[in-house]
Amino acid sequence: MTVEEGGNFVKGNEHLGKRADSIFTFSDCRYVIKGKEILKGLSGTVKSGEVLAIVGPSGAGKTMLMNVFSLKSGPGRREGRVTLNSRDVTLSKFKKYFSVVEQQDNHWAYLTPREAITLATELQHTYSAEQTVQIVDSLIENMGLTGCQNTRVGNQFIQGLSGGQKRRLSLAIALVKKPCVILLDEPTSGLDAAAATSIMSFFKDLAQNLNIVIACTIHQPSTKVYNGFDLAMVLTGGRSAFFGPASFLGDYLQLIDRPIPRNSNPAEHVLDLVNREFTSPKEVDYMIDSWKAYSDKETRNPDSYLHKIAEEIANQKKGRGGSLPEPEPSPGALSQVGTLLKRQTILTIRDPIMYFGRAVAFLVACTFFSFVYLESRERTQSQAPYKLFLFMWHIGVPCALGVVAVIAYNMEFVSIKREVKQGQYSPSSYVFASSILQLPMMFVLGIAALTVGGYCVSLYHVPMYGQMLMLYASTLWTFESMAQLFAVQFPNPLLGMLAYMNLWFSSFLFCGIMVPEADVPWPLKVFCYILPLKYFLKSAMHTDLHETTFRGAMLDSEDPRGFSCRNATGDQGAGAESSLACYGYTGHQVLDSVGVTYRSIESKSTYVEDLLIILAIGILFKVMGTLVTITACRAQKGLSKPSKESSTEEEETT
Numbered sequence: 165m166t167v168e169e170g171g172n173f174v175k176g177n178e179h180l181g182k183r184a185d186s187i188f189t190f191s192d193c194r195y196v197i198k199g200k201e202i203l204k205g206l207s208g209t210v211k212s213g214e215v216l217a218i219v220g221p222s223g224a225g226k227t228m229l230m231n232v233f234s235l236k237s238g239p240g241r242r243e244g245r246v247t248l249n250s251r252d253v254t255l256s257k258f259k260k261y262f263s264v265v266e267q268q269d270n271h272w273a274y275l276t277p278r279e280a281i282t283l284a285t286e287l288q289h290t291y292s293a294e295q296t297v298q299i300v301d302s303l304i305e306n307m308g309l310t311g312c313q314n315t316r317v318g319n320q321f322i323q324g325l326s327g328g329q330k331r332r333l334s335l336a337i338a339l340v341k342k343p344c345v346i347l348l349d350e351p352t353s354g355l356d357a358a359a360a361t362s363i364m365s366f367f368k369d370l371a372q373n374l375n376i377v378i379a380c381t382i383h384q385p386s387t388k389v390y391n392g393f394d395l396a397m398v399l400t401g402g403r404s405a406f407f408g409p410a411s412f413l414g415d416y417l418q419l420i421d422r423p424i425p426r427n428s429n430p431a432e433h434v435l436d437l438v439n440r441e442f443t444s445p446k447e448v449d450y451m452i453d454s455w456k457a458y459s460d461k462e463t464r465n466p467d468s469y470l471h472k473i474a475e476e477i478a479n480q481k482k483g484r485g486g487s488l489p490e491p492e493p494s495p496g497a498l499s500q501v502g503t504l505l506k507r508q509t510i511l512t513i514r515d516p517i518m519y520f521g522r523a524v525a526f527l528v529a530c531t532f533f534s535f536v537y538l539e540s541r542e543r544t545q546s547q548a549p550y551k552l553f554l555f556m557w558h559i560g561v562p563c564a565l566g567v568v569a570v571i572a573y574n575m576e577f578v579s580i581k582r583e584v585k586q587g588q589y590s591p592s593s594y595v596f597a598s599s600i601l602q603l604p605m606m607f608v609l610g611i612a613a614l615t616v617g618g619y620c621v622s623l624y625h626v627p628m629y630g631q632m633l634m635l636y637a638s639t640l641w642t643f644e645s646m647a648q649l650f651a652v653q654f655p656n657p658l659l660g661m662l663a664y665m666n667l668w669f670s671s672f673l674f675c676g677i678m679v680p681e682a683d684v685p686w687p688l689k690v691f692c693y694i695l696p697l698k699y700f701l702k703s704a705m706h707t708d709l710h711e712t713t714f715r716g717a718m719l720d721s722e723d724p725r726g727f728s729c730r731n732a733t734g735d736q737g738a739g740a741e742s743s744l745a746c747y748g749y750t751g752h753q754v755l756d757s758v759g760v761t762y763r764s765i766e767s768k769s770t771y772v773e774d775l776l777i778i779l780a781i782g783i784l785f786k787v788m789g790t791l792v793t794i795t796a797c798r799a800q801k802g803l804s805k806p807s808k809e810s811s812t813e814e815e816e817t818t
């Protein structure tokens with residue numbers, strides 16, 4: 165029987181591995197934002213096999229406490245100690261021994277649960293293919309995902325797994341690491357009562373069978389769900405109003421003269437008592453003060469539970485918490501890059517937004533502009549300058565559409581940060597894998613932009629297709645690197661899009677066509693050198709024109725320019741064209757003539773130089789993006805140790 169059918173965790177499953185005993189302790193945890201204490205000295209301890217529920221009204225500080233446990237960086241300063249077997253939980257310990265299941269299930273929408281679990285296993289373990297299949301089968305069976313193992317996970321846009329199935333998939337992925345502690349933020353949110361009861365009883369079985377610590381926040385548990393917890397912590401206004409065995413809450417409330425009414429839900433009752441929105445502040449203060457008085461008294465009673473907790477915390481602080489298990493060997497960087505590359509390839513093929521959707525948009529947009537500039541396919545005198553404008557559209561519009569990549573990379577980065585923090589792989593492995601995949605995809609995008617619009621409709625010079633494609637792919641890659649930088653630099657994708665569009669506009673403005681480079685004042689002139697479109701246009705014009713000839717002009721040794729349009733034939737305006745519309749017979753002559761007005765255009769080939777500059781600009785943005793990615797993934801602050809006074813206070817008031 166599976167969880168899906170309301171059953172229990174399959175006991176004694178050897179593939180999931182039973183952990184050695186461990187103790188998770190937090191002592192005197194505080195969180196201060198701009199001088200305001202959000203968490204006020206919270207302490208507690210949870211043993212392996214136990215489930216702790218942190219309950220409290222909205223704004224009580226449940227999420228903040230979870231963030232403190234999970235070393236999440238935030239706006240404030242954290243104080244206190246969080247330990248596992250008396251070792252302070254640092255980011256590297258966290259990666260090895262902790263798994264977090266966040267409130268929002270953030271999965272790869274285009275993978276199936278089987279693929280997602282398999283890839284997570286391959287990223288974190290060095291198992292053989294056969295062992296991997298066994299582990300994956302076991303997780304799928306135990307998490308009740310058998311029926312949906314080959315269904316795409318889905319998201320808000322594509323239909324996929326139900327909320328409960330997604331939550332179980334999150335848990336399956338969290339278990340792949342074989343953690344000692346699992347932290348769950350609101351695991352029942354969005355689930356109906358039956359699903360919530362089923363998943364909580366499942367957690368209880370899981371904690372016992374794998375001997376792991378589970379700590380979760382929960383908003384308003386039903387009686388059935390509440391009865392499944394081993395320990396409960398009641399929070400209000402960042403303070404503790406109860407911490408101890410969940411089954412003891414009723415007796416405690418009786419002791420302080422706030423008994424649970426008959427047939428009432430204990431959690432609901434206590435939440436009513438500590439909620440300032442529904443109860444008088446006096447009553448809430450009474451609950452906090454009563455707990456402080458009770459815990460102070462009981463901590464001194466050698467037979468009490470609270471005394472044992474205080475002792476346990478003191479032991480942990482003194483380093484008498486036992487050793488931590490040695491984590492299983494993890495795959496090397498190359499193997500991780502290979503697995504990530506496999507995942508990125510599957511996602512690229514299935515998710516059209518990132519590349520293939522853009523390729524279609526490029527094809528349509530460039531073909532559209534080719535039709536608008538249909539006359540420019542004729543290599544005639546009057547059309548010569550319009551070739552330049554067509555190139556501007558043919559590269560400018562695809563680059564502008566790169567703004568889509570900012571959103572896509574931003575969404576991707578949310579998942580990447582989570583996976584890196586969970587210790588699945590290093591950020592540099594991700595950057596490496598995504599960069600490898602980007603390269604061929606830039607050629608796909610270049611082919612889409614160039615082939616139909618440029619070569620079929622606008623009749624670009626076919627022998628130069630390879631060179632032109634290289635130019636396109638490089639320029640698109642440079643803009644892709646810009647998009648990736650802004651996607652990771654700004655957590656809000658709208659800001660990233662704004663930054664990208666600003667850079668794109670600047671690139672257009674300073675491409676040497678809109679305003680002569682010589683006229684641009686310093687320091688703005690620097691943009692003429694560091695943005696890629698100028699180099700692209702120069703080389704694209706040269707590549708397409710230099711081996712061709714233009715009708716309406718002829719070589720003329722008597723004319724100082726070496727050509728004239730007076731007696732030329734073949735152009736509709738031949739002979740009658742004004743000297744202004746006479747650009748030249750050879751591609752070189754036309755390039756020089758166009759360059760009189762648009763000074764960045766010239767007949768001299770600067771292809772290699774331009775290509776290298778474009779690539780250098782791309783590399784610069786890539787390096788910046790990589791640094792920001794690595795920094796953002798590592799931006800986790802450890803807890804500062806409590807002050808002497810606060811540690812003493814903590815020992816007194818568990």
Ligand SMILES: Nc1ncnc2c1ncn2[C@@H]1O[C@H](COP(=O)(O)OP(=O)(O)OP(=O)(O)O)[C@@H](O)[C@H]1O
Pocket residue numbers: 197202220221222223224225226227228229239383
């Ligand atoms: N940036 C901030 N500046 C000041 N106060 C903040 C900030 N972020 C959160 N808080 C405050 O911290 C308190 C605890 O918030 P937290 O999100 O932990 O509550 P919660 O118990 O998880 O609530 P809920 O159940 O509604 O999610 C709240 O009173 C909130 O207003």
